Amino acid sequence: MSAPSTPTTDPVLSVRDLEVSFVGSGRRVPAVRGVDFDLAPGEVLGVVGESGSGKSVTALSLIGLLPETAEVSGSVMMGGTQVVGAEPEELREMRGRDIGIVFQDPMTTLNPVLRVGPQVTEGLQVHDMLPRRELSSKAKDLLAEVHIPDPASRARQYPHEFSGGMRQRAVIAMTVATRPKIIIADEPTTALDVTVQAQVLQVLKQIQADT
Numbered sequence: 001m002s003a004p005s006t007p008t009t010d011p012v013l014s015v016r017d018l019e020v021s022f023v024g025s026g027r028r029v030p031a032v033r034g035v036d037f038d039l040a041p042g043e044v045l046g047v048v049g050e051s052g053s054g055k056s057v058t059a060l061s062l063i064g065l066l067p068e069t070a071e072v073s074g075s076v077m078m079g080g081t082q083v084v085g086a087e088p089e090e091l092r093e094m095r096g097r098d099i100g101i102v103f104q105d106p107m108t109t110l111n112p113v114l115r116v117g118p119q120v121t122e123g124l125q126v127h128d129m130l131p132r133r134e135l136s137s138k139a140k141d142l143l144a145e146v147h148i149p150d151p152a153s154r155a156r157q158y159p160h161e162f163s164g165g166m167r168q169r170a171v172i173a174m175t176v177a178t179r180p181k182i183i184i185a186d187e188p189t190t191a192l193d194v195t196v197q198a199q200v201l202q203v204l205k206q207i208q209a210d211t
Contacts, residue, residue, distance in 0.1 A: 009040055011038035011039055012039055012041050012079065013039040013062070013076075013077070013078055013182055014038050014039075014075070014076075014077040015035055015036060015037050015076050016036050016075040017036060017074040018034075018035040018036070018072070018073075019033050019035075019073045020032040020057050020058070020061055020070055020071070020072050021071045022069050022070055022071070024069055031054050031057045031070075032057050032061070035054075035058055035074075039182065042208075044208065047059075055186070055187075056187075057070075059101065059186045060186075061083075062076055062083065062182075062184060063083070063091075063095055063099055063101055064086060064091040064094075064095075078098060079098060079181070093127075096123040096126065096180065097129075097178050097180065098181050099180050099181065099182045099183075100123075100174075100176065100182070100183050100184070101184040101185075101186065102172055102175050102183065102184070102185045102186065102188045102204075103171070104186055104188065104190045104191060105190075106159075106164070106167035106168045106170065106171045107167065109174070110167060110170065110171065111159075112158065113158070115156055115157065115158060116139075116143075116155055116158065116159060116162065116170050117135075117136060117139035117143075117154075117155030118139070119170075119174060120139045120142050120173050120177060121135040121136075121138050121139045121142070121174075121177060123177050124138065124177050124178060127178060129178060139151075139155045140152050140155055142174075142176070142177055143169075143173055146170070146172050146173045147199075147203060148166055148169055148170065148173075154166075163196075164191060164192055165199060165200060168188060168189075168192065171188075172188075172200070172204060172207065176207050183208070185204060188204070189201060
């Protein structure tokens with residue numbers, strides 16, 4: 001699985017000879033082999049493949065979120081950071097600040113017992129990018145940015161009070177809050193109907209263009 005490109009500027013992400021295998025039941029199972037690509041600033045790259053071909057594994061390897069049973073080799077350069085083999089603290093600093101991810105199911109990202117507003121601005125707080133007193137107002141702005149109606153009221157609600165499409169838009173708001181250099185979208189419309197899929201993709205397209 002390879003998606004080479006020819007960026008005209010220095011890439012924000014450069015992947016070379018990425019290989020991922022999982023070790024279990026006494027044998028080594030290869031999941032990803034020989035992935036190479038560059039991602040230029042402002043570029044949109046799609047990775048296409050059948051179910052089980054390694055798309056999600058590739059995505060998770062870029063952000064250092066694979067389980068301990070995974071063996072990763074090759075090079076994943078994110079700016080000046082080598083993701084493969086990076087220390088956990090270095091990866092925590094990179095996540096959210098430099099790279100964000102939108103998963104297939106928004107409920108794997110949203111905490112069902114916390115209000116949506118504080119979750120949307122959590123990355124800003126973790127990375128000390130905004131004073132605490134400004135977080136509530138910023139949450140409303142971010143929800144409005146992804147076209148969630150009545151963002152002030154919605155910020156005070158819980159995830160179960162949102163529709164599926166609104167939850168995914170809230171996750172996008174959370175992902176772009178810190179203005180990361182890269183957004184990974186791992187099949188973000190899989191669980192949505194066709195109309196809502198188009199809305200979510202349009203939000204992602206607009207956010208990418210604006211930022």
